[in-house]
Amino acid sequence: MKVESFLPGWTVLIAVMGALLASQTPASAETHYVDEVWELEYWAVQCNPYDEIVIAPGTYNMTKCLYMQNKQGVTVRGQTGVASDVVLWGGGMNNASAIQECFQFVSTDMTLADLTIEGYYNHAVHFQPAGDRCIVDNVTTLNIGEQHMKGAVNNDDCVIRNCKLYQTEARVCRPDHPVSPCNYIGGIDLHGARRCEIYDNVVMDIMGADDGGDGGIFLWNASQNCVIERNVVIGCCKGIELGNPSDQGVWQVQDSIVRNNFVLSRPNEDIGIELCYTLNCKVYNNTVYRTGAPGSQDWNRTFHIDDNRFHETTNLDIQNNIIRGGITDHTYSGGWTAAAVEAMGNIVDVAGTLVLPEWFVDPDNLNLHLTELAIAAINAAVTLADVPEDIDRGPRPAGDFPDMGADEYGSPAGDANYDGKVDGLDYNVWSLHYQQAGNWGDGNFNSDALVDGLDYNVWSLNYGFGEGSHVPEPAFALLLTAGLGPILRRRRNG
Numbered sequence: 001m002k003v004e005s006f007l008p009g010w011t012v013l014i015a016v017m018g019a020l021l022a023s024q025t026p027a028s029a030e031t032h033y034v035d036e037v038w039e040l041e042y043w044a045v046q047c048n049p050y051d052e053i054v055i056a057p058g059t060y061n062m063t064k065c066l067y068m069q070n071k072q073g074v075t076v077r078g079q080t081g082v083a084s085d086v087v088l089w090g091g092g093m094n095n096a097s098a099i100q101e102c103f104q105f106v107s108t109d110m111t112l113a114d115l116t117i118e119g120y121y122n123h124a125v126h127f128q129p130a131g132d133r134c135i136v137d138n139v140t141t142l143n144i145g146e147q148h149m150k151g152a153v154n155n156d157d158c159v160i161r162n163c164k165l166y167q168t169e170a171r172v173c174r175p176d177h178p179v180s181p182c183n184y185i186g187g188i189d190l191h192g193a194r195r196c197e198i199y200d201n202v203v204m205d206i207m208g209a210d211d212g213g214d215g216g217i218f219l220w221n222a223s224q225n226c227v228i229e230r231n232v233v234i235g236c237c238k239g240i241e242l243g244n245p246s247d248q249g250v251w252q253v254q255d256s257i258v259r260n261n262f263v264l265s266r267p268n269e270d271i272g273i274e275l276c277y278t279l280n281c282k283v284y285n286n287t288v289y290r291t292g293a294p295g296s297q298d299w300n301r302t303f304h305i306d307d308n309r310f311h312e313t314t315n316l317d318i319q320n321n322i323i324r325g326g327i328t329d330h331t332y333s334g335g336w337t338a339a340a341v342e343a344m345g346n347i348v349d350v351a352g353t354l355v356l357p358e359w360f361v362d363p364d365n366l367n368l369h370l371t372e373l374a375i376a377a378i379n380a381a382v383t384l385a386d387v388p389e390d391i392d393r394g395p396r397p398a399g400d401f402p403d404m405g406a407d408e409y410g411s412p413a414g415d416a417n418y419d420g421k422v423d424g425l426d427y428n429v430w431s432l433h434y435q436q437a438g439n440w441g442d443g444n445f446n447s448d449a450l451v452d453g454l455d456y457n458v459w460s461l462n463y464g465f466g467e468g469s470h471v472p473e474p475a476f477a478l479l480l481t482a483g484l485g486p487i488l489r490r491r492r493n494g
Helices: 010-023 037-046 338-343 424-432 453-461 475-480
Strands: 031-034 052-055 058-061 066-069 075-078 086-089 101-106 111-118 123-127 135-142 147-151 159-161 164-166 186-191 197-199 202-204 215-220 227-229 232-234 238-242 257-259 262-265 271-276 282-284 287-290 303-306 317-319 322-324 327-330 347-349 360-362 367-370
Touching: 031 037, 037 052, 037 058, 037 066, 101 111, 111 123, 123 135, 135 147, 202 215, 215 232, 215 271, 238 262, 262 271, 271 287, 338 347, 424 453
Parallel strands: 031 052, 052 075, 058 086, 066 101, 075 111, 086 111, 101 123, 111 135, 123 147, 135 159, 135 164, 147 186, 159 197, 164 202, 186 215, 197 227, 202 232, 215 238, 227 257, 232 262, 238 271, 257 282, 262 287, 271 303, 282 317, 287 322, 303 327, 322 347
Antiparallel strands: 360 367
8 A cells, every 4th residue: 555655754664663563473372273162262362462363263152351451462363364264253243242342452463354243242353552653454343232433542654454243133233332323333433533544444334223323434533643544334324434523622544545446325324424623634536426316315325424613624635536425514614515615526316417426337236336337437536646546456546647536447458347456357357358349347448339359459468467465456346346245154162
């Protein structure tokens, strides 16, 4: 991920610190292989700093929260690398007797990877104030009763990547809840996050009992210098939130960037992107798509900007976005009209007559990659140093100029199935349509209307793009494999 141009120096510092910490890893660090609930719960308490806990495939009926204190550098991961192979079951999101939380990070430099957390009453992962520089990678959270991943306050340099957070059960009301009995729920919710990165995640269908809730990705309460990019957020009450509409007496989010995200909101869902009490924030090349037609519920709140006279929205830069829906301005000074946002260099379709479904591969099935019919978006953006790639990590621009929105049409060249890789699957698409008329998704990579040997040349020249352990799984590829059906599981008794 390239963020040096936006946050100069700090990524280099973190890399140096990481190398230093690695060099200090004790030679006595051990790996603990577990295949029973009691073993996992035992080693979560008894492991030493920098140890590794490796969990065998299966479903584990957990009996307690894994409270990871004094565990600096510990890694907890599934053995196979496939998140669905290891399921930590908490008892049910609507079961008041269930375990409240799965993991509490009360130590620095921890890593959680390659497993599924399902059916916890409150949170799947809770970053406590000591939980700095922690990584959550390739973790699925399913049917979690409140925020799936919750930050306590002021967590520094954390990374949440390649994760899937979603809900398949209706959340029921909790009459005794002090904040919001029916709608206290969300995806990634970080207070006072500093230099945190949230990328290549899928957040889907997280909603309260009354169709309310917080954002799929939500930063607030003095968060700073954060990056939110290449995520797919669909079907949540709010998509991406920078700041809380209720005044916290501080700049809610400052010096942060939101780029290359897909956000899809349906008629009964509140807001696509919300920006409240922000300072020096950038919102670049996102695709925010409201289904339905103007006049449908919440259409005019697809984009929402809010502040007050004590912390007015300052230096908010919104460019190269595709926004299908309206803009609501609740700022003290006003001026954030649809026309004003469009004039900043965005496509804002308040009428719902410009940004049409045929602009995208399959919006009904959550695929917001551009087609050749998105003429008003292709080559229509300006070059931004902070956006050198698109949602699939393909190069931007692919043509003479960048495209509007999160996807760069034709990038990466040769990627017919939009998974961010150029590989044999794309060759299969090309071969099935050889010598036929077609578009990009049929293997026509040079836009000449015919799938032929010239397109094969494009594919072959780019073969291997996106492969390798250093390239994260694109968010849309995660969506394709999100496993929205029931998770098959082998129960393990506690």
